Every structure is written in C-alpha cells, then in structure tokens.
Amino acid sequence: MSFKVLLILLISTVSFAQNSEFPSAKVDSIVKSIQLPIIPSYQINILKLGAKGDSISNNKSVFDKAMALCRKNNGGTIVVPKGIYKINGPIHFVSNVNLKIEKGAKIKFSDNPKDYLPMVLTSWEGTMLYNYSPLIYAYECSNIAITGEGTIDGEGGNIWKSFKSKEEAGKNRSREMNHNNVALKDRKFGESCFLRPQMIQFFNCKNLLIENIRIENSPFWCLHLLKSQSITIRGINYKSLNYNNDGIDPEYSKNVLIENVTFNNGDDNIAVKAGRDHEGRANTTTPSENIIIRNCNFKGLHGVVIGSEMSAGVQNVFVENCKTIGYLKRGIYLKTNADRGGFIKNIFVRNIQLDEVEDCIYITANYHGEGSGFQSDISNVHFSDIVCNKASESGIVIQGFPNKKIRNISLKNIEIKSAKNALSNENAENVLMTDVFIGKKASVPTAAK
Template structure:
C-alpha cells in the first residue's frame, strides 16, 4: 500500500509541477478582427425599458457577416430578450454596462436542448451559441439573467420577513406551504414526473402548459470551439449560471458568477463533456455547486461517451455554494486529467465534493488537487459519496433523511467508479467533518491518496466501502467525543504519520466483517490498541500497527 502512496505521489509532483509547462494540451486562444459594432448604431437604447433584443442580435449578425470583431455594449442599462452569439464575435461590455434580461417569460421560446445530462425541452437561454468558433464575452460589465422571475423558493431558506415579502409578489404556494412558485405554469411543472425530459413521442407542444417551470441556464455554449469568458459578472441566473456543453478550447478568466444563496440549481459553472479547459482567477458565490464538472446522465451520458478532460482550475475562490469544487453527479461520460490548485473555499456546504449514484456509470479518474484552503465549511471538507440522492448536502430544519440501504448489486455499465485521485496540501479551518467516504459494496472508492491535510472540525473521518486509500501526514483537530476515525467494511487502508488531537476515549472504530489490512504507520498515539474498538463483525486482526 505504501508503494501506491509513493508512486502516485511521484505522479502528482511531476504532473502538477508541469501543469503550466503544457503537460496538458494548450488551450487555443481567440483572436478577433479590429472592428467594432456598437449596439447603439443598430438602434439600442439604454433607458432600462426599451427592449433591445433585435438591436443587439442585429449587431452580432452584422459583425459575423463582416468577418468578425467586437460587438460593443456601452455603459447603461440595456433591457433585452435572448441573445445568440455567432462565430468570430466578441461581445464586450464596458464598465457600468448592465445587460438586463427581461422578466417577460414569453420572450423565451421553448426549445429542444439538454438539461442535467438528458435530452430535454427548456426555455431558450438568455445567451447561447451552438457550433460557433472563436467567440468571447469580455469586459467589466454585468449580465443579469433576472432569475427571480423564474425560480421557485423554499420557505426554509428565507427569514419570515423575506417569505412574507415574497408572497406579496403573488405566485402560487405549494400544497405543503413550503415552496413558492412565481406563476401557475411553474407550479404545474412541479406536479409532473421528470418535467421537461424528452421521452417517447413527446414534442415541444407537450410542455407548453408547464413552460415557466422549465428554467433556462443563463449562458449555454453547445459544441463551440475557442471560447473566452473574461472579466464579466454573470448573475441572477434562472438555473445554472455558465454551462459550456461539449465544447473545446475554453478559457474562463477573472469572471464573477453570483446568485442568491436560495437559488435552486443556481450553480456557478457547469463544465460538461468539455475538452481542453482553463478556469482561473474567478469568483463564485451561488445557490448550488460552485465549480462543477459533468459529462451527461445515465444511459444518454454513456452513449455520448464524452468525458470532461484536460482541465486546469487555479486561483479561484468560492463563497456560498453546495460545493467548492465538484465532480458529478451527472458524470456518466467520465472525467479525467483534471488539475485543481491554489483555490479557496469559504462558507461552502462541502469543500471538495465527489458525488455519484448507481445507474450513472462512468469513471472519474486521474484527478489531482493541490493547495486548497477552506474556512467555515458547513458540512464535509472532503466528500466522496456514491449514494447521491439529489438533495441539498445540508439537512434543512425539520427535514428527515433515512440512511441508504446497503446491498450488493451486479457490476455492469451502470456502475460508477471513483479512482486514482490525489489530494495534497489542504487546510480546513472549521467544518462539521473532515472527511466522508461512502462507496458501494460492489464498487468501492479506490486508489485515493490524501497528503498534508490539516483539519479543524467537529468530527474526524467516516469511511465505508473503500480500498487502497492512503492518508499521509495529516492532522485532525476534533472537538466531538465520537471516534476520530470510523472505518466500515474497508480494506487496504493506510494511515501514515497521522496526528489526531481529540478528547474522545476511542480514537478508532473499525466495523464490518469485510474490514481488513488497515495499517497505522508511524504511530503518534500512545497505547493505540486500547483506544480502538471493533464492531459489527470486525476483529482486532483488521488493524495492524507499525511504528
């Protein structure tokens, strides 16, 4: 097992040190003609009440027909409906330019698209591009998706005053009085099984009655190549904020993605089935996952067979979010060759979040994480979970959740995998739990190494159904008196040079008859055997202490 730790450590050191030396394929850069097309010349008016949809799209079409260049959005409030980017166009927002999308939901037509990895019908996105090459959105202005006109809101996520003010807007409250919907059409969608999903002989007309429920993502780029998003604030999205889908050569730099914390599905960026990506120097403060990696859902994702690969994330900050850096749960096409370094997560529900569930399939592998700082994490600093249930990671007040039933299933193409993941140099100051690992009995989470991890948390480590897992040079400062290390039905686990600081009478609890080959190397705890308990069929033979 130590051979694995040292071996993958060498790989990590080699690859991450060369990440900026083009170990990954270089991301092709955009380039534009020196020509400017101001939206004002095409009739746009910055009065906040004139709909400028035609003027802005006319400027984009003219720019494209003339070989490309920059479409300029000057300072001011520019009200608009959906905008479609075309090849060789840089949509540039001057400082103090606010591109405000309309709250008239009729301006957005229903279209066939993709939602959470499935073929679906949704409303047209405020900004989109399909099969475009050499495109950009740059500048220092703001793009506002008017998400409050679209999104439902859970009562438990608001104060009493906020809830009462929300009700003054009208809308519809759910039967259990816990969720507000902005329109009857939106409420009707909540009653439909798998709303928006295209199945059988359904057509767009079958979704008209629930149109308002089918919230669009703010920016969707589909099958585009050579993309730059730089400097702009993307905020208040109806659903996901930034969604590049099946794109190549994507650069995202110095952007700010911002959503209310109560925004359901209000992700910051979802990079789905993309190849050759650089995400750097950006900030996310959103209602769902911050930086999220996806590749399609279930059978459709496996048929697409397009992993997200060759991705470098660096120097990013995530504030409120369900997860700081996230892979899944729609990862059926796989994810590989991903590097995350020099990032900070403050106040996120989870820090590093790897999530999936049975039925997805797909392999997440060759993930390298280095130099991560976390503060005030609400839940787990690091999480691997193969029982994701499409719920918020933090249980809301009054909500009850049952633990999943553990049973063996047959391994087939629907079985997901997490493997070959290396995490190094992590500091987490304040979390509910330092590390949570929950694999499947038929497919354990495996070949994982975590090195130089310092955590201050209420709880320590909870691990089940894992093997070939190494923790090395870690310090866990734990305030609760439950066992600091809790291992269930896991084998070939190495704890190397671990310093636990706890008042708990038991340091380690090992459970399950399938637990074996758990090693504690370079012991820093006196009389560790008396501080270990064995339960649920585990025996003292499962633990080996090597000083």
Template structure:
C-alpha cells in the same frame, strides 16, 4: 504550474479590429424607454459583425433591456464597464425553443439568455453586468420542483416528454450556454440572478473562463461554471457566491449520458474563491451526472469560505463510467456546513439500480480545514469500492467528526493531522490502507482510531501507536502490516 497530464496551451481567441456599437443598430437605453427590448438591435449588430468577418459587438455604458442573445462565430460580445444587460421577464421572448442539456439530459426548451450553438471563436468580455432577473423563473421551481430527468433519460430525445418542446412547462433555461463550440473566452463580466445554472459548457473545447463574478445565491440550482462533456478547459481567477456548486464537472445522466458517452477531460481550475455557496453544494464538485466519465482534472489555489461543502465527489448507481486522474492541492476551507472532503456514491440513496460508477486515481494534498462537522468522508459502493485515493499534507484544525472511510481500497494518508470532538477516525471495510505520519486528536472517551468491517485488512501503519487503536467485528492487530507502502506523487 503545468497540469500533471498532457493538455494543449490555451490561447485567447482573436477577432478583427472592428467595432459594432449596438446603438448604431437601433438599441435604446432603459433611461430613455425602460420597456424597449433591444433583442433585434443585438441581433442586427451581431449579424453585421459576422458578415464583415467578425469583430467586437459593443454594449456601451448604461442599462439595456433585451430578450435572448444568440451569438455567431468570430464575435466578441463586449459589455463595457458601467453597462448592464437586463434580460426580459416575459417567457415568450425565449421562444422558439433551442437544444440544451438539462441536468444531464438533452431537451428542447426556452432559450438561455445567451446562446452559442456550434460556433468557433466566440467571446463574452468586459467589466459590465449580465442580469437575468431570474425571480420569475425561480417561481416554477418553488411550485413544481425539478422536471423528471431520470425518466426522460430512458427514451430518445424525439420521444421525450421533457421540456417546452414537448409541451412541458416548468423547466428553467440556463443563463449562458456554449454548445458544440470551440475557442471560447468568457472574461471580466458579472452574472446576476440566473434562472439556474450560469455558464454551461456543453460538448465544447478550448475554453477559458477568467475573472468573472457570479452572484446566484437566491437561485435554485444556481451553479456557477458547469463543465459538461467538454475538454481543454481553463477556469481561473473567478469569484463565486452561488446557490449551488461553484465549479462543477459533469458528463451526462444515466442512459442518455451513457449513450452519448462524451467525457469531461483536461480541465484546470485555479486561483478562485467560493463564498457562501449554498443548498448542499461545494466549492469544486464532480458529478452527480458522471455517465460520460471525467478524467484529467487539476484544481489548485482556492478559498472556500462559508460553503456547504468543500471538495465533493457525488454519483450513484445508474451513472456508470469512471471518474479518474484528479489532482487537487492548496485549498483553504473555513466554516464548512457539512463535509470538507466528501466522496458519496449513494447520491439519492442506496435503492437506485443500474451500472455502477467508479472513482479512482485521485490525489488531494496541502489542504487546511478549520470549522466543519465532518472533515473527510469517503463511501464506496459495495460492488465497486473507491480505489487509489491519496491524501497528503492535510490539517483539520477543528471538526466535530474527523475521518470516516467506508469501502475503500488502496488508500494513502500521509502527513495528516486531525483535531475533532468525536472519534477522530473510523475505518470500515478498507483494504490496503497506508497511514504514515498521521496525528489523531479528539475529545472522545476512548481510542481515536477504530477499525471495523469484515473486509478490512492489509493496513500499513508505520508510526501510529497501537494503544490508540480499537478493533470491532472480530478484527485484531493481525490486519496490521509492518512496512508502509507509500507511493511518491
């Protein structure tokens, strides 16, 4: 199914038909010497392939120990079925530092396990396993918490007290980073126990991530695929069990992201499942780092089972820019811990200041939700409401609280069925709200629909019974208009 915006057809990168076996360059299996690090053997094989015009660097069946692997252009790192690369637990092996983006802020830090810097035509393929052995990195997070990224974003990179390059300890690397690269393929492999983020796509384009498994349930900030100021991206047929967001779209934090100002755009995410996605995370997430903007995203055909949240939009003051033209449909959600569909513009609290971000032009349809405390929660900023949000063909089979809308404009609910324990729907400060074929059923001792807020008005109800509505804050049926304004999409 084609996305509802213009996007190039992505093709697999092609490589010369020649193979460079790491054993031919000095690699030794752990079965022969469990302490032998094959870092140099990997690099010799990669350099030989590069010098020959490119090709497949083969990791045969067996267990292999290595430090970080730095890829080169025209290289396919192929991890065979039955092969596992275990990455060293000695932090010194990840020096010298390399450039990366740590949770939206540029820094120099320990190398990721696999690093692709300013490359073209590059791949990681095969049915093998990459194991980061991340426990020794997680200890830092438990002891020290998160580095002060918001403070670091206020000063130029050369003067940031942020990361190993500036003398700071405690910042964990990501597992795999593609930086300013293009024509990228990640396919087939399994990633286990990342230090934090797994596949991180930064300032890159023409990317396919297909049929991979990510297991990072124990990893703090163990996000699966992170699309960060990148474009023309296809993410499909993947399985996630992650210690944070399964698939997340970002574009930089606050001053740093606003100055760089590179959006994430033209992204398709489809045919995937997220199970037991934890630590406040979601199946597909937008933000919280949105300062470069996010636009033209198409998500469809997914299962979220046992995740903390389902579809999540999160940002706050200071981020600025716009998240827009987002299309999401055909998602099954079960056993969600917090919200199934959530828009949160106060991510770390209302006290934060700075440029206000905007969510607008978002279309969500054909969603089935069964088992959630809060089904649909949308909260806009007082100075910048959520705008043009469209929900269609959604069934909430079981929830505690149904719908909660706060500071929204030009919102459409069409063919919506909500079953909840508490009041099914509360609307506070909404203008131009259209409801068509909406069914609200709850166990609340009163009406299922409440309107309140001094700025609520221009509500279009085509067929909702008036005796199921309650008004507060001086509102009355005067806010209701007769003709529904339903946009076809």
C-alpha cells in the same frame, strides 16, 4: 505472505505514491493547447444602431442587428457602453464575435418566458431536449467571447424562481425520456413544463473566452459549457443566489481553464458533469476531461463538485490554489450513484484553504441512495496541502460499495483543525494517508503515573 508477493505490493505502493504527485507538466501542456478566440477587427457600438441604455426600452432588435452585421463581416466586436440595456429575449451568437460589455454597462434580460421561444436544442440536468432558449446561446460556433467589466443580469428571482415548485412533472418526464431512449425530436418541453433555461450556454462550440464580466441573478445554471472545447474563463465574478444557480458547469467538455474567478452562488460554484444515466453512458467517447481550476475564491453551496450527472465519465481535473471567502457547505465533493455508471478518475487537488464548512472532503458513490445496476468507478483521486479551520460535520468521507470499491485515494498534508466527525472510510481500498491531522495534533505521549 511470500517475499515475491510482498515485493510486488511494495513496488505498487511506491508507484502509487509517486503517481499521486500533482502533475504540473500535464497542466502546463493542457493550458498551452487551449486556443483563445481570434476576433476580426470590425466593431459596432450598439448606440449607433439605436440602442437605449435607459433600463426600460427593449433592445432585442438592436442586438439581433449587431449580430447580423458581425455575421456579414465574418465576425467582430459588439461594444455595449455604459447604461442598462433591457432585452426582451435571447442573444444568439454567431462565430467570430466578442460581446464586449464595458464598465458601467448592464445587459438586463426580461423574465417573460414567452420571450425565450421558439425552443432550441439544449440540455437540462444531463438530458438533451428542446426547451426555452438560454438567455445567451451559442450553437456550433467557434471563436466567441464575452468580455469587459460590465454585468449580465438574468432577472431570475421572480417568475423564473416560481418555476422551481412546478418543475417536478417536467423534470421526471425528461428523465423517463432519457431512460427510454426517446427520439430527440420528440423531447419537446418549453411552455407548461417549467424547466428554467440556463443564463449562458455554449453548445458544440470551441475557442471560447469569458473574461472579467459580472453574472447576476440567473434563472438556472449560470454558465453551461456543453459539448465544447478549448475554453478560457477568467476574472469573472458572481452574485447569483437563486435556485440551482451553479456558477460554471462543464459538461461533455474538454480543455477548460477556469482561473481567478470570485464566486457567490446559490448552488455549486463549479460542477463538472458528463450527462445523465442511459444517455450519458451512450456518450463515453466524450467524457469531460482536462479541466484546470486555479486561483479561485469560493462562496456558495459547494466549491468544486464532480457529478452527480457524470455518466459519460470525468477525468483529468486539476484544482489548485483556491480558497473560501464565505460560507461553503462542502469544499471538494465527488458524487455519483448506482444510476449513473461512468467513471471519475485522475483528480488532483492541492493548496486549498477552507474556513468553516459542513464537510471538507466528501467522496460518495451512493448520492441520495438512488439507483441500481450502474455503479460508477471512482479511482486515482489525490488531495494534498489542504487546510480547513472547521468542519461542522465531517472532515473526510469516502463511501463506496462492497462490490465496487473506491480505489487509489491519497491524502497528503491535510489539516482539519476541528471536525464533529473526523473520518468515515467505507468500502474503499488503497487509501494512503500521509501527515493527515483532524482535530488537535497529538504531541508526544504523556508519561505514566
């Protein structure tokens, strides 16, 4: 090797090491750019409109009327006082509204699927289509909030839960429509298709705040941030253990702050997504980006996930100062496959404390071994200051393809105290490890006898 080539390699390595440092200034800049909603002073207490918090009476018309009054007054706050308010159907937001659910108040949705018709434009696992309305739905709204210390109960554990075993045909049809570029107007699902609705979905919205509420018993994904921006989620907590109960799913969304959230979910705590397959790759101008996750408590299936639906790309995700408070299968999980395409890049994770997991850090370009022809590009992923007490399977897994290697991965100050399998590093290049310990730390070598 010539001196010139050696010098270039040395400079490149030093530059990569410097670029792997957690970019706090970039995080601060994103946080400053996020706008909180501006809500007019008008307020309406639902009791004044005849609501009954007796857990039996249907308050659907009351909430519709409250939202209509807010529209008439160019926005305002809908106050939900202490009580259990049954609603047989969805809440559809208008702009400039704060739904304030006070301490001791619970909104309890019906679980009759017919209550969530007519269908609305939505998305299901990365494919745009018409389906049951999400239980709380906002489309093309700005300046909206859900606040207070009350609870939203999606009643997802009975009828909706039974849909899981019946969804295969509808799910496959949605994916065929995605792959065949079927016109959106012809993607009609709803009755007899068994695709469960999200509990809360903000679609094409901006300046959003979700703060301090409790989310329970969702039919499907809990909080879906679809094609939205300038979002603050803080102080909320979960107990939602049904099938596919992801906690927070940003999809095609940007400038998102998620902080001080306590998760307890039947699936991923946070899953950053960006569309599926052909449809996702056609939307590369709207990747999911500038997402900050900090000071959160993880409990559920996986902590922070990117993918697997990420075909429009995911970039600039910053995770810091988080820990587990219970079981977690995987801590940080980046997953895609050869159906997806797109990219995952500029991911920074630091100061994470994990107790017992199956796998601590897992990066795979071959999720479920599915697909062909559209391998994803994974690069510039940085982990630092991570402690894990035990990995019952693998400490660190990196899986690329021979002809599409994962590139530029740095791991610094990683301590996994116990792991069945320490490290699997396959089809990756420029993987830099600094002070990485898996299992018992080695001391000085013993003397020969």
